[in-house]
Amino acid sequence: GEDVEQSLFLSVREGDSSVINCTYTDSSSTYLYWYKQEPGAGLQLLTYIFSNMDMKQDQRLTVLLNKKDKHLSLRIADTQTGDSAIYFCAESVRYSSASKIIFGSGTRLSIRP
Amino acid sequence: NAGVTQTPKFQVLKTGQSMTLQCAQDMNHEYMSWYRQDPGMGLRLIHYSVGAGITDQGEVPNGYNVSRSTTEDFPLRLLSAAPSQTSVYFCASSRDSPNSPLHFGNGTRLTVT
Numbered sequence: 001g002e003d004v005e006q007s008l009f010l011s012v013r014e015g016d017s018s019v020i021n022c023t024y025t026d027s028s029s030t031y032l033y034w035y036k037q038e039p040g041a042g043l044q045l046l047t048y049i050f051s052n053m054d055m056k057q058d059q060r061l062t063v064l065l066n067k068k069d070k071h072l073s074l075r076i077a078d079t080q081t082g083d084s085a086i087y088f089c090a091e092s093v094r095y096s097s098a099s100k101i102i103f104g105s106g107t108r109l110s111i112r113p
Numbered sequence: 114n115a116g117v118t119q120t121p122k123f124q125v126l127k128t129g130q131s132m133t134l135q136c137a138q139d140m141n142h143e144y145m146s147w148y149r150q151d152p153g154m155g156l157r158l159i160h161y162s163v164g165a166g167i168t169d170q171g172e173v174p175n176g177y178n179v180s181r182s183t184t185e186d187f188p189l190r191l192l193s194a195a196p197s198q199t200s201v202y203f204c205a206s207s208r209d210s211p212n213s214p215l216h217f218g219n220g221t222r223l224t225v226t
Contacts, residue, residue, distance in 0.1 A: 008153070033214075042117070042203055042217030043156075088155065100171065101215060103148075103155040 004104035006089050011110045018076040020107045022089030025070060029091040032065060034074045037086045037106065046074070046087070081111050115139050119204050119218035126194040126225045134189040134221050136204030142216070144207045145187040146171070147179065149200040150220070156203065162187055163210070194225045 006022040024032070030051050035043040049056045049063045049072075056063045062075040076083055086106040093102055120135045138145065146161035158171030162181040176198060178190040187206075191198060202221045207213040 004155070035215075040219070042205075042219050043215070044217070045214040048214065100146075100158055100161065103157075105153055105155040 004089055004091055004102050006087075006104040006107050008105065009108050009110070011112060012079050013112045014079060014081060016079055018074075018079045018083065018109055020074045020076075020087050020089075020109065022072045022074075022104055023070055024072065024089070024091045024102075026091060026093045026102070027067075027070065029093060031092045032063075032072050033088075033090040033092075033101070034061075034063065034072075035088040035090060035103075037088065039085075043088060076109075079109075079111055084109060084111050117204055117206055117216050117218035119202075119221050121221060122219070123222050124224070126191070126223065128195060128225060130194050131190070131192050132194065134191075134202055134204075134223070136187045136189065136218060137185050138187075138204075138206040138216070139185065140206065140208075140216065141184060142206035143184065143209050144213070145181065146205050146215075147177070147187070147189045148203045148205065149173065150203060151200050159189065159202075191223075194223075196225045199223060199225045 003025045012018045033048040034046040036046045037043045054065050060077045064073045086108050088106045089104040090101045117138045143164045147159040148156040150156050157173045159177050160179040162168045165184050168179050204218045205215040207215050
């Protein structure tokens with residue numbers, strides 16, 4: 001079946017790196033995504049990685065993909081208070097006549113001073 | 114551009130009432146979808162549409178209807194509201210398929226008493 005799992009909470013000190021982990025089950029995923037949700041808002045796409053890549057870097061964000069273990073991680077360098085949010089891991093899977101996105105439950109990132 | 118606009122932001126219904134959640138996008142996106150977000154469960158796909166006149170069911174379609182008479186609009190109808198439909202509802206669109214980045218509205222918080 002299709003499932004995306006991630007831990008519910010992460011607390012880091014301001015200035016440290018945050019690492020949010022995710023595991024998924026569908027080996028046919030083509031894209032894997034990280035979305036960010038701030039309070040009272042919808043989800044915003046942070047970054048995504050194609051399944052034939054193992055790493056993608058975008059400024060403070062680094063995505064690592066281990067396809068063998070079906071493990072995805074998001075590293076945020078120099079975490080700031082503005083990074084406080086819920087982070088969702090998601091994968092695209094084939095469903096009926098189209099693809100769909102399966103979301104994890106989200107990891108709430110909180111920043112300590 | 115307004116992006117994806119959802120109305121209303123908040124709604125309280127009594128069990129058995131019906132209502133329509135509105136969603137409109139001005140990006141000429143072909144793909145539109147509805148998700149519900151419940152604590153600890155991530156986002157679950159209710160219905161989706163790959164273009165005007167075409168709709169299909171997602172993971173949790175029961176109790177909801179959709180239509181797509183125009184590219185811009187994708188309303189979600191609750192025919193007879195139940196307390197189990199208390200949730201936050203998000204509309205999302207993408208250029209052509211969910212493998213393109215999803216753009217989310219800010220959500221509708223629905224309470225059914």
